[in-house]
Amino acid sequence: MTPTTDSARRSPLDDRHRARGATMTAFAGWDMPLDYGSVVAEHRAVRSACGVFDLSHLGTLRLTGAGAEATAQRALTNDAAALAQGRAHYTLCLEDGGGIVDDLLLYRLPWGLFAVPNAANAAGVQQALERVAAPGTAIADVKADLACLAVQGPGSPAVLAAAGIDVAGMRYLDVRPLGADGVLARSGYTGERGWELFVPAAEAGALWDRVVAAGATPAGLGARDTLRLEMGYPLHGQDISPATSPVEAGLTWAVKPATDFVGRAAVVRALEEGARRRLRGLRVLGRGIPRAHCEVRDDGAPAGETTSGGFSPTLGIGIALAYLDAGVGLDEGVEIVVRGRSLTARVERPPFVDADPRG
Amino acid sequence: MATPDDLRYTQEHEWARADGPRVTIGITDYAQDQLGDVVYVDLPASGTRVEKGQPFGEVESTKSVSDLYAPLTGTIVERNETLESSPELVNADPYGRGWMVVIEAEQPDEVGGLLSATDYQELTGS
Numbered sequence: 001m002t003p004t005t006d007s008a009r010r011s012p013l014d015d016r017h018r019a020r021g022a023t024m025t026a027f028a029g030w031d032m033p034l035d036y037g038s039v040v041a042e043h044r045a046v047r048s049a050c051g052v053f054d055l056s057h058l059g060t061l062r063l064t065g066a067g068a069e070a071t072a073q074r075a076l077t078n079d080a081a082a083l084a085q086g087r088a089h090y091t092l093c094l095e096d097g098g099g100i101v102d103d104l105l106l107y108r109l110p111w112g113l114f115a116v117p118n119a120a121n122a123a124g125v126q127q128a129l130e131r132v133a134a135p136g137t138a139i140a141d142v143k144a145d146l147a148c149l150a151v152q153g154p155g156s157p158a159v160l161a162a163a164g165i166d167v168a169g170m171r172y173l174d175v176r177p178l179g180a181d182g183v184l185a186r187s188g189y190t191g192e193r194g195w196e197l198f199v200p201a202a203e204a205g206a207l208w209d210r211v212v213a214a215g216a217t218p219a220g221l222g223a224r225d226t227l228r229l230e231m232g233y234p235l236h237g238q239d240i241s242p243a244t245s246p247v248e249a250g251l252t253w254a255v256k257p258a259t260d261f262v263g264r265a266a267v268v269r270a271l272e273e274g275a276r277r278r279l280r281g282l283r284v285l286g287r288g289i290p291r292a293h294c295e296v297r298d299d300g301a302p303a304g305e306t307t308s309g310g311f312s313p314t315l316g317i318g319i320a321l322a323y324l325d326a327g328v329g330l331d332e333g334v335e336i337v338v339r340g341r342s343l344t345a346r347v348e349r350p351p352f353v354d355a356d357p358r359g
Numbered sequence: 360m361a362t363p364d365d366l367r368y369t370q371e372h373e374w375a376r377a378d379g380p381r382v383t384i385g386i387t388d389y390a391q392d393q394l395g396d397v398v399y400v401d402l403p404a405s406g407t408r409v410e411k412g413q414p415f416g417e418v419e420s421t422k423s424v425s426d427l428y429a430p431l432t433g434t435i436v437e438r439n440e441t442l443e444s445s446p447e448l449v450n451a452d453p454y455g456r457g458w459m460v461v462i463e464a465e466q467p468d469e470v471g472g473l474l475s476a477t478d479y480q481e482l483t484g485s
Contacts, residue, residue, distance in 0.1 A: 010426070039421045040396040222395075226421065288401055289419055311398045311421045339424065 011056035012147045012201040013208050020218060028119035030057035033220040041085020043313040045217035046190050047355065050155035052208065052216035053224055055148040057135050059104075059122025060198060064112035067134030071107060072113055073133040075125075077246065077348050079256040079265070083108045088173040090186055090254050092246055098266025099242035100249070101128055103234065105187055107175040114175075114183055114198075115150075118236050132262060145181070146205035148329070150228075151211055152194030152219075160195060162214035163207065165194055172358040179203075189224060189327075191231035191355035230279050230312050238292060239279060239307040239321050248275040249336050250325065277304060277323045281350040282336060284318035288343040295337040296345075298323050301324060303328050304338060314353045318343065321350070361388045363454055369472035372464040374454065377470040384430060385458040386418060389483045391471040394420040398443040402427075402460055405481065407435045408465040409462060411469065414454060416459070427459065431469040437461035457460065 008031035011049045022033035045051045070079035088107040090099055102121035107114040115126040129139050139215035151160055160167050170186045178184035181200055186196035199207055234240045247270040257268055290309035297303055309320035330349055335342040366374045372390035376383045399419040409415040414426035438460045449457040
């Protein structure tokens, strides 16, 4: 845990977190809640009922004007032209050499495109967009004005209805305006049915209070991490980075080579050559919890390294994501070296748990 | 954080409760709060000899792994088997149902040399 520094940015909901006794942590220059007492309890609340996260640290960029779509099409890997009004998609921002600058969601709203990069990469994505901006494009960082609450879990529709937010009829990755300046999207990073609400900072506290009063359990970044790990969702900075390619990370489903995006040539070349290593899931058989940066061995020989690892509250066992040599097949047994001890694990294709955000 | 007056403490955040030569050991309320959700507790089998200040087991939480240090020298005569299936008892009841082992002390007066509740509160600033 990194201690909070005075220069850290604070969420508009900071007073709510402190009043609840949250353990705060420095995250990408922000001071955010890690947990409110129990990561496991918060995780279970999201899987079984409803949790609310403060994600006000996430980047929020508005792309408007006649060139917005062309700009997104050039800077990002998915097909922005195919993104319909009222819909969102997962996309990547690459370096010329194919390394991953960030992964993000792109939403199409009546006024233009809305991009939500990771907090640590918001400036990098903004620069990547500006570098290729088509004439008539305005790119605005609206972070100072917007907070973000994620309401996640099977109970979310009822909680949101009780809080005065109508989500009836919204399918996974649908998006619509919320009030004059906000955004309401059926998206998330938990694997559960859930919504992300981008609202003016001045309104965030009242909305948080309504959602909590309606029964949502406040959940911190600790639970967000265990939830995403159970789904096998990669975390930028750990599982994917400028040093990894979309091909080895298994993210080519979000890459549309028919569009002319930055990094395209490198991705096409990597596709032709095939990946030397692949991002895989590892399920520990028995006790023990792998962490990031543990060596993985196959028949005693080095075969890769974990990039994320932790305890799965749903399964009650250790799970991990790891880059493994392409020769290591699914369902094979491997060893993860944790603190000098070997844990036996099975290679899997995540998700590790039976959850589906479309459900 | 609770720090019962009738227990003795170590700088490594274990507590000890003496009943003659039999000394029950666990981790403190402060320790469980710092660790977060405890998910595995590894304890030595009965009959294992432990030495004062040496690691004798591990507590693993969702956040990290920590060694358990023996507050005194002796032999493990009992361990809390319930923690195998319910490690969360360490969080819920650190001084009660979350106890870890009973050590038969070779020198029972070693317990008196451990920190008092007041000393321990000073150490943790609680």
